[in-house]
Amino acid sequence: MSPKTPSLSLLLFLSCLVAVEVPGQPAPDQQSSPDLSSDALRQTDLEPTVVEYPEEEDTLRPFNKAIFAFNHVTRRFAITPLSKGYRRIVPEPARKSIGNVFDTAQAPLSALHHGLQGNGRKSLSSLKRFGINLTLGVAGVFDPATQRFGIQKTDTDFDATLRQYGMGRGPYLVIPFIGASDCRDTLGLIGDSLLHPFSIFDRPLSTQLKVTDAFQENAPFAENYMELYRETEDPYRFFRNFYEQGQRRDEDYPTEPEQN
Numbered sequence: 001m002s003p004k005t006p007s008l009s010l011l012l013f014l015s016c017l018v019a020v021e022v023p024g025q026p027a028p029d030q031q032s033s034p035d036l037s038s039d040a041l042r043q044t045d046l047e048p049t050v051v052e053y054p055e056e057e058d059t060l061r062p063f064n065k066a067i068f069a070f071n072h073v074t075r076r077f078a079i080t081p082l083s084k085g086y087r088r089i090v091p092e093p094a095r096k097s098i099g100n101v102f103d104t105a106q107a108p109l110s111a112l113h114h115g116l117q118g119n120g121r122k123s124l125s126s127l128k129r130f131g132i133n134l135t136l137g138v139a140g141v142f143d144p145a146t147q148r149f150g151i152q153k154t155d156t157d158f159d160a161t162l163r164q165y166g167m168g169r170g171p172y173l174v175i176p177f178i179g180a181s182d183c184r185d186t187l188g189l190i191g192d193s194l195l196h197p198f199s200i201f202d203r204p205l206s207t208q209l210k211v212t213d214a215f216q217e218n219a220p221f222a223e224n225y226m227e228l229y230r231e232t233e234d235p236y237r238f239f240r241n242f243y244e245q246g247q248r249r250d251e252d253y254p255t256e257p258e259q260n
Contacts, residue, residue, distance in 0.1 A: 055237075056244055059171040067174040068236050074177060075225060082215070083222035095216065097141045102213045103153060104133040104140025105197050112195070113156045117164045122154045129153065158195075159188030169247060172240060180243035 058064065087095070111126035129145040136144045145151040162184050170183025181189070193199070198209040232238040 055241060056172065058240065060173060064172065064174040064240070065236055067176055068239070070176060071174065071179055072229065072235070075222065079215075080222040080226055083219035086216070086219050095219075098216055100133065100137065100143050101140040102216065103143075104130060104137065105213075106155065107133075107153075108197055109192060109195055110155050110157075113158060113161045114154070116161045117156065119156075122156075125151055125154060157188055158191040159185045162188055163251060169251075172244060180239055182243075182247065185247075 090098075107126045107130035111123045111130070114120075114123035114126060128149075129151050132145040132149060132151070133140045133143055136142075136148075146153065167184050169185070173181050173183060173186060175181050175186065175189075178189070193210065196206075196210060198206045198213075200206075201209065228238070229235045
């Protein structure tokens with residue numbers, strides 16, 4: 001989950017309210033694109049699934065393309081070089097421990113959303129992970145919950161909760177510095193940012209922690225983005241479909257709530 005400044009996110013979300021969500025019908029000059037999950041950018045080997053969907057109309061296209069171009073410049077000249085430097089300077093075991101700390105801090109929020117989604121067992125599992133890693137794991141530096149107790153991480157977020165209760169995605173939206181999103185996801189990002197455990201700290205510390213969390217989580221995949229951008233004939237269209245196909249697949253094949 002990528003944190004962002006709530007005030008900026010709120011303005012972007014409110015701007016979506018003037019647009020009407022368009023049913024998933026193919027535009028006349030567009031072709032179907034392969035389905036790619038929303039997490040596929042984080043994989044070294046990208047593989048399309050067997051599900052395909054027609055492209056949706058891009059209601060906010062002029063705004064989205066402008067922000068996409070801005071984001072590309074920041075990725076190319078700032079985020080990617082910083083990510084390379086981070087991976088080169090910080091040893092892999094240290095990066096893993098840093099990630100464990102942030103994952104532990106995130107666990108209560110996942111527990112809350114699992115509960116709201118009706119997944120009682122996953123909610124309890126997230127709370128167990130939090131307690132074990134906070135104590136035995138020395139504030140989350142280590143992950144004994146997985147290594148010693150076999151309790152796997154099951155992340156979820158506000159967007160999944162809103163989807164569970166039937167809220168539509170709204171138009172596709174590109175957020176500055178964040179990237180591909182939609183109106184529901186933007187609202188979810190605002191909610192998760194406000195509810196995040198780091199919010200207990202005063203600003204600017206809370207903001208710095210959230211930005212650091214987002215950076216360390218996405219640093220290993222910055223080079224994948226640049227490679228895909230160079231190899232894609234129409235990068236904007238590719239990354240838009242990349243996001244939308246995964247969202248529609250998740251809606252069509254949701255995780256069923258567990259029985260308590």
